[in-house]
Amino acid sequence: MDDSDEALMARVARGDEVAYRLLSRRHVPAMLGLARRILGNAADAEDVAQEAMLRVWTHAPRWQPLAAFRTWLTRIVVNLCLDRKRRAPWVELDAAGDIVDPTPDAGEQAEQSERDRLVAKATAELPARQRTAIVLTYGDGMSNAQVAEILDTTVSAVETLLVRAKQNLRRALESVIDKDKAG
Numbered sequence: 001m002d003d004s005d006e007a008l009m010a011r012v013a014r015g016d017e018v019a020y021r022l023l024s025r026r027h028v029p030a031m032l033g034l035a036r037r038i039l040g041n042a043a044d045a046e047d048v049a050q051e052a053m054l055r056v057w058t059h060a061p062r063w064q065p066l067a068a069f070r071t072w073l074t075r076i077v078v079n080l081c082l083d084r085k086r087r088a089p090w091v092e093l094d095a096a097g098d099i100v101d102p103t104p105d106a107g108e109q110a111e112q113s114e115r116d117r118l119v120a121k122a123t124a125e126l127p128a129r130q131r132t133a134i135v136l137t138y139g140d141g142m143s144n145a146q147v148a149e150i151l152d153t154t155v156s157a158v159e160t161l162l163v164r165a166k167q168n169l170r171r172a173l174e175s176v177i178d179k180d181k182a183g
């Protein structure tokens with residue numbers, strides 16, 4: 001039996017719950033991770049992943065395999081995240097507090113953690129489409145063509161978003177970059 005995403009989606013369109021569960025197991029972890037990176041909030045990310053999978057179930061009869069299933073699902077997750085970002089105010093990452101790491105060589109890990117926090121904070125402050133392009137390209141390893149399809153734009157526009165996002169990140173992290181070069 002063909003268990004490609006597209007074949008499973010055709011079965012879901014006919015009400016096949018087993019096929020739906022297979023698609024869910026296959027894609028929810030990645031979609032949850034994507035939503036977490038875009039939203040910066042695990043609870044909101046879980047809501048988005050659940051809503052995306054609900055849409056898979058409800059829209060299955062109308063789904064047309066014009067794009068790969070994963071691309072279509074990623075687009076749903078990105079759109080839900082962007083909608084949520086427009087509605088809800090952003091909570092600063094500082095409010096989460098520091099994570100205690102019990103492993104040896106805590107000094108190095110603390111520096112890395114701080115760098116990661118600063119990069120995450122700077123990324124979170126990017127405009128939504130720039131942030132999404134960065135997350136999909138560098139976080140999920142998607143090509144510019146895939147990102148363009150998900151964002152419903154051109155490859156050239158994605159490249160522009162990435163250039164602007166990197167410039168904004170460089171400006172936001174300038175003091176950290178200078179400190180690393182000096183140290």
